Amino acid sequence: NNISGATIGRMSQNFQYAVYCNSSYGPTFGGGNDLRCSDSNNTWSCNPHSYNNVSLPSSFTVSDWEVFKVVKQD
Numbered sequence: 352n353n354i355s356g357a358t359i360g361r362m363s364q365n366f367q368y369a370v371y372c373n374s375s376y377g378p379t380f381g382g383g384n385d386l387r388c389s390d391s392n393n394t395w396s397c398n399p400h401s402y403n404n405v406s407l408p409s410s411f412t413v414s415d416w417e418v419f420k421v422v423k424q425d
Contacts, residue, residue: 358405358406358407359405360380360385360402360403361403362381362401362402362403363401363402363403364382364401365381365383365400365401367382368382368401369381369401370418370420373387376388376389378416378418380401380402381399381400381401381402382401383398383399384396384398384400385397385398385400385401385402386402386407388416392412393412393413393414393416394410394411394412395411395412395413395416396409396410397409397410397411
């Protein structure tokens with residue numbers, strides 16, 4: 352409910368891998384697996400490669416997450 356601490360990353364390369372589903376991990380962001388859910392316990396890993404560094408720890412746990420895509424309308 353509090354979005355004041357939200358973090359937004361922007362891609363610098365490998366745009367085709369912005370968001371995709373990795374068969375081994377689930378939701379994955381970035382061509383270097385920049386951000387991915389590592390296991391069924393909601394442990395995520397962060398390794399900046401395609402996205403700019405958003406100062407997340409290399410491993411962390413989340414209680415809830417949401418994936419969405421912003422589409423430009425013509």
